[in-house]
Amino acid sequence: MDWQGQKHSEILMQILLVVFAVVAFVVGYAIGSFQMMMLIYACGVFVTALITVPNWPFFNRHPLKWLDPSEADRHPKPQVTTAASKKKASKQK
DSSP states (O other), X not given: OOHHHHHHHHHHHHHHHHHHHHHXXXXXXXXXXXXXXXXXXXXXXXXXXXXXXXXXXXXXXXXXXXXXXXXXXHSOOOOOOOHHHHXXXXXXX
């Protein structure tokens, strides 16, 4: 799953869970059954997991282009500077 696919999956998951929660609450309140409300919400969580967890093809529409290992060796790696090394450099001046 690419980065855009993860973003879409997260948004879709949040929307579906809220929709199922509202539907479960309304139905449970209307018929006066806490058990039915929890059953509807549990089914909603299951359906949401089936839609958002697997790596479906529509989550892979923006694949990343990785560098070949030979191409990556030609580019210098960035040097990590820490706060401690910056303090030492400023003290030396």
